Amino acid sequence: MNTIPLPAPLRRRLTARRGGVLASLLAGGLALGSGAVAADAPQTTAEGGEPIRLGILGECEGAFGAFHEDTVAGVTLAMVNAAGAETNSPTTALDGFSGAVAGGRPIEVVGIGCGDDTPDRIIQEVRILVEQNDAEIVIGPLSGDEAIAVANYANDHPEVTFINGIAGSQEPTLQVQAPNFFRFHGDGAMWNAGLGDRLYNESGWQTVAVIADDYSFGWTSLAGFIADFCAVGGEVVTRVFPPLGTTDYSSYIQQLPDPDEVDGYFWSVGGTGTQAALEAFVNAKGDLTGDQHAGNLFFNPDLATALGPDIAGAYIGGFASFPPDVSTPAIDAYKMSADATWETLVGGTTGGEPAAPSQSAGFGFFYGYYVAGIALVQALNEVAGDLSDGHAALREALSTLPVEAPFGTVVLDENRQAIVDTYVAQLVLDEESGEVVQQTVAIIPQVDQTFGGTFGPDTPPPSREDPACEERDLPWTGNAIPVVDGVPQTDETAVSTEG
């Protein structure tokens, strides 16, 4: 792992704003934990080559519109940490950055696309970036259906390299397989790996009713849970699919069996729908009992604010970034670098109010775009900014170089899809504060997109009916690494408990 000094501008900022202690911490953390944060960053600011034209596909409208700032900030922080950039504003990433250099060439943002979680809109936006603004490399998008459309667009535009932001549908890499489309995080199915195994073998669930958003991410997220739960012998008795953006879930809740007819419920309802759906459940089926519910990444402690502490006990699937109770020097350094880059940010997790940038950086939407930016800079440095021959060298580097990201090393499979470590968490009642908090209970190592052959280019993509509920062998069944008080129980991982 390379150890090199922080970029000078960042070091100066740190020293000026937070004092030398923070700068030292950050420098140490970056050096220890994440070669990618600063590895191979250019030592000079010589900008001899033509600028590399970068486009960012953000998400300024729709169900995830609140995360627009997070997406751009993720890329910006990668440029600050790895390419020596400086932000143009201390309170927003949307004003861009300057001074980024990778592989000896400056990086110039030629446009920020504005998605609204629909394929139709994202195609318009990516066309503006590529065909109007001449973007050579595009980072994004955020949402599942968008990524399928962009991957298909990538197939028709081999001259452009695309790095997915944080969209979690399965198809872009497993079915579409555009050779110029890369994804450095898991898909929605991968993030739920290990959850079904735990519910079946430790919580005693044998039957489950599932409810999922009726679009590609909802289906993909559900597919991961079903594959995992059924692999060990579980049975899915009911599948319900409300449209994305539903506000009144009562008719869909009525289609679910009553609590005494099933061992548990799995929820893959996202955005503002999670709370609305659970409230409809309480109205129709009675109070929640946490040990009878599980959900994907959208289940979070904030639900307890509206639903009360009874939600405690519910298990949750993973996401791109780990919950706050797990920290490593690399994770700490990454979050502190965000605080050193901006004074405040208004992100999707800050409720529309300015907050410490590390709050946004700790959530997966920000992080997915960050890793995409880190991977890009790392690959550009590797090939000295060479984009000739249809980006051949760059794509080879993106395909083969392990990305030392704060939440773990990422390598890609032959479909240019990340193989990642993910986790299972649980909502628990903190006895001291009386609040519901998220606690990591296991890390699932080296999850691949095929689920040991369950999914493949020739299998039907996740849908309402697919995958079927079948017993099968999964590579990680029985291999989960327990996490106790934020510490994975392995000898290799140097992990500390936050706080």
Add this chain to the structure above:
Amino acid sequence: MNAAGRRTTGVAAAVVLLAVMPLVASGFFVNFVLTRTLILGVAAASIVFLASYVGMVSLAQWLLVGVAAFTVGNCVAEAGKGLKLGLNPWLAVLIAVAISTLVAFVLGAIASRTTDIYFLMLTLTYAVIGYYVFGQVTSISGFGGITGVSPPGLFRGHPARLYYAALVASIAAYAVFRAVRRTPFGLTLEGIRDDPVRMSALGFNVPLHRTLAFTIAGAVASLAGVLNIWWNGQVDPTSINIGATLILLIVAVIGGINQLEGAWLGAFAYVAANNYLRSLPLIDRIGITEARFNTVVGVLVLLIVVASPNGIVGILTGTSGRLRLAAHPAPDLTTTDLSDTTKPPTNVPPTNMEETR
């Protein structure tokens, strides 16, 4: 030259200008801005046709665009979602136009006995039902839509080919709608627009004429659907949701809902605002970012409608009339010999219906 002649000359000049655009304009302007303008224009022209010839303001036209697009997607795609029939793309076009026209006939027949706000509400209902049908019935789409649809080989290789296809479709749509107006059928439609009770009393089958007009408009809208999925490469239910439906009506209103040319002018104004407003220097400093585009369009619509109830066409014809008046001032009636009433004044701006319809 009379008003009709000036109108024809203007349209012909516009067509010539559009035909040479790939030679003089940037690829993005031609392949994105103008191609999308022409596709939206064809769809909006079907609204203008119904509104100006029959007095029916329809919110179902974008649904018919979607029906054609989804049909092409289901017929052509070999993988992914939908029926995945893998048919010849040209056969898919025929099937798409036929199905969309048939759907238009059925929907038109159901709506043919309603007028005014009731017709508007019924067509709005069609649009909402269509959105949910394509969203919920996963065998033909699902909310993820149908992706990865390519145009036939004839239109691959150079994007300008698709632009010319959209231009030809636009010319055809314009010619069909203008030709219809000159037929007895078209005159009957105008009679129904002005006084349906009297036309019915004269023995005309008003619901049938309305149904047929809706069907013709649907057939033309289906061309926009075919072009749209070729151009966009995909279609999904949000492509035809209530927002997209209203955008098409906005396009028609911006351009001028009483004259066919307004459809394309409105489409150009909408697409240009969508693409270039965000690029204006310092525009984001006053809060106008891509996230607020719909607000900007709303203000634009407000300004245009307040300034000219007949949209951009009204502004253009008004300006043209004033220029002609300035070039050839009206005679001073206080000094003109009014005894010769057989000779009409030659330099008064025309006010016949050709100018407004």
